[in-house]
Amino acid sequence: MAERRVIGPTAWLVGGAGLFIGAIAAWLTSQGNPGNMGLCIACFWRDIAGYFMGSQTGQAGLAYIRPEIIGIMLGALAAALITKEFRPRGGSAPLLRFVLGFIFMVAALVFLGCTVRVWVRLGGGDLTAIWGAVGIVIGVVIGVFVLRKGFNLGRAKQLAAPLGWILPAIAVVLLVFALVTEYGAKPEWATLTPAKGKAVVPGEVVVTTDGDVIKPADATLVDGAVVAADGTVLADAEKVASAGAMPGGLRAALWISLLAGAAIGVAAQRSRFCSIGGIRDSILVRRFDLLFGVVGLVIGATIVNMLFGQYNLGFEGQPAAHNDALGSIAAMTLAGLAAVLMGGCPLRQMIMGSEGDADGAIAVVGMFAGAGFSHWAGLASSGAGLGDNAWLAMAVMAVILGAIAFIKRPRVA
Amino acid sequence: MKEVDVRGLSCPMPLMHTKKAIEDDPTEILVHADSGTAKANVVAFLQDAGYSVSVDQTGEEYKIKGAR
Numbered sequence: 001m002a003e004r005r006v007i008g009p010t011a012w013l014v015g016g017a018g019l020f021i022g023a024i025a026a027w028l029t030s031q032g033n034p035g036n037m038g039l040c041i042a043c044f045w046r047d048i049a050g051y052f053m054g055s056q057t058g059q060a061g062l063a064y065i066r067p068e069i070i071g072i073m074l075g076a077l078a079a080a081l082i083t084k085e086f087r088p089r090g091g092s093a094p095l096l097r098f099v100l101g102f103i104f105m106v107a108a109l110v111f112l113g114c115t116v117r118v119w120v121r122l123g124g125g126d127l128t129a130i131w132g133a134v135g136i137v138i139g140v141v142i143g144v145f146v147l148r149k150g151f152n153l154g155r156a157k158q159l160a161a162p163l164g165w166i167l168p169a170i171a172v173v174l175l176v177f178a179l180v181t182e183y184g185a186k187p188e189w190a191t192l193t194p195a196k197g198k199a200v201v202p203g204e205v206v207v208t209t210d211g212d213v214i215k216p217a218d219a220t221l222v223d224g225a226v227v228a229a230d231g232t233v234l235a236d237a238e239k240v241a242s243a244g245a246m247p248g249g250l251r252a253a254l255w256i257s258l259l260a261g262a263a264i265g266v267a268a269q270r271s272r273f274c275s276i277g278g279i280r281d282s283i284l285v286r287r288f289d290l291l292f293g294v295v296g297l298v299i300g301a302t303i304v305n306m307l308f309g310q311y312n313l314g315f316e317g318q319p320a321a322h323n324d325a326l327g328s329i330a331a332m333t334l335a336g337l338a339a340v341l342m343g344g345c346p347l348r349q350m351i352m353g354s355e356g357d358a359d360g361a362i363a364v365v366g367m368f369a370g371a372g373f374s375h376w377a378g379l380a381s382s383g384a385g386l387g388d389n390a391w392l393a394m395a396v397m398a399v400i401l402g403a404i405a406f407i408k409r410p411r412v413a
Numbered sequence: 414m415k416e417v418d419v420r421g422l423s424c425p426m427p428l429m430h431t432k433k434a435i436e437d438d439p440t441e442i443l444v445h446a447d448s449g450t451a452k453a454n455v456v457a458f459l460q461d462a463g464y465s466v467s468v469d470q471t472g473e474e475y476k477i478k479g480a481r
Contacts, residue, residue, distance in 0.1 A: 003463070004461055004462040004463070005461040005462070005463075006461070008457050008458075008460060008461040009457070009460075010453070010457045080449070083449065084470075085448070085449030087447065087448060087449075087473060089421065089447070089448070092421065092423065147425070147426075147429070152422075152426065153423065154421075155420065155421030155422055156421040156422075156423070157421060158447075158473055272450050272453055272454065274424070277424060277425070280425060281425055281428065284425055284428075284429065285425065285428045285429060285432050285458075287428065287458065287461070289457065342423070343423030343424045343425075343426075344423070344424050348424075352450075355448070355449065357448075359423075
């Protein structure tokens with residue numbers, strides 16, 4: 001093969017999109033989104049899962065329909081329609097894509113962030129995210145090895161038009177629920193973290209800033225302390241006063257989030273930005289253009305975080321993060337591998353789903369289910385560290401990923 | 414002319430197949446793609462390899478022609 005340019009002109013397009021997405025993510029934090037969580041595909045779908053299933057999954061503090069998610073899907077849909085890239089297609093191992101999305105999400109919630117938030121966290125100065133980045137690289141290297149062995153989920157086919165509209169339809173349904181909740185009333189069965197609601201004991205005792213106890217339901221506030229119906233003190237006054245806000249209660253205004261999401265959706269659709277594709281392509285086909293995307297994201301987030309005084313360099317006291325290096329590496333190894341096997345990061349799955357790709361939509365539905373399961377089963381981490389069964393779950397997921405890689409290798413008939 | 418069909422393949426397989434196809438340096442190559450992402454990536458990849466590229470869109474398909 002003749003000499004080939006390994007960095008082409010599209011590097012600047014992807015890099016610019018990354019810069020933009022990182023800047024928007026950091027800006028969203030200044031507008032009210034959680035720290036270093038201006039944009040996180042996993043966390044935001046987790047919050048949406050909390051809205052619908054929070055009463056079953058114990059997500060009182062992680063329940064809100066994130067308008068960014070709706071915006072991303074509708075923005076990408078509009079961009080795909082205008083450029084005539086909307087194509088109803090699917091049928092490439094949808095069940096396995098559901099499982100891969102599910103595993104991706106459970107693993108991401110052990111780390112506390114998806115493959116996009118790793119870079120957002122780094123852009124906020126959160127050095128614990130380095131462990132996540134290390135995990136992604138390891139996972140992608142394993143994924144590249146599997147791809148080189150011939151791993152293939154099979155070709156997607158053209159589908160009947162309505163099947164291309166699965167994810168856009170989900171976006172519209174979410175938009176309706178978000179608007180009804182914002183301007184009308186929350187449905188009885190839904191869970192919604194109160195704005196700036198405080199986590200006194202994460203997941204166990206949650207109070208509003210006004211001092212109303214929202215969890216456990218039968219507890220009351222007595223002299224600043226949370227007291228259960230039987231008189232047990234669940235949290236003393238000092239603990240209540242010093243408690244931090246729950247991520248689900250930290251949010252930018254609905255329209256700001258929606259428009260920011262739409263802008264991200266358009267940028268990602270046009271640029272083909274992918275949070276793992278850069279590392280994958282660099283190793284697999286020696287093409288570095290996509291890598292500019294994540295580099296740009298870190299730079300954009302760093303600059304805007306510094307402008308807004310949100311930049312905090314270090315390993316300690318980072319928002320919605322823990323310092324378990326080994327757990328973070330293992331979790332993101334699994335997430336990185338799952339993302340390679342399904343052909344792109346969770347943001348890309350959403351973009352593809354919005355372009356009419358039913359397989360991308362199924363992966364997103366798998367992520368949604370995985371989020372609810374993760375919290376129901378207590379697998380998601382907290383700032384304090386990993387859940388009791390997180391390592392067991394990661395071992396099981398590693399076996400399943402290995403099996404999928406083994407089953408879908410090429411065989412001679 | 415070398416011909417490659419990457420229709421229905423998810424990332425990064427369109428690039429893997431294209432890379433393999435140009436290993437023996439064909440002067441002309443035709444890649445069949447059906448997604449915008451595959452099209453964009455294959456076009457950029459061929460241009461980086463020194464091909465002049467043209468794209469014909471016929472119905473649901475992109476015919477990507479590279480020549481040098």
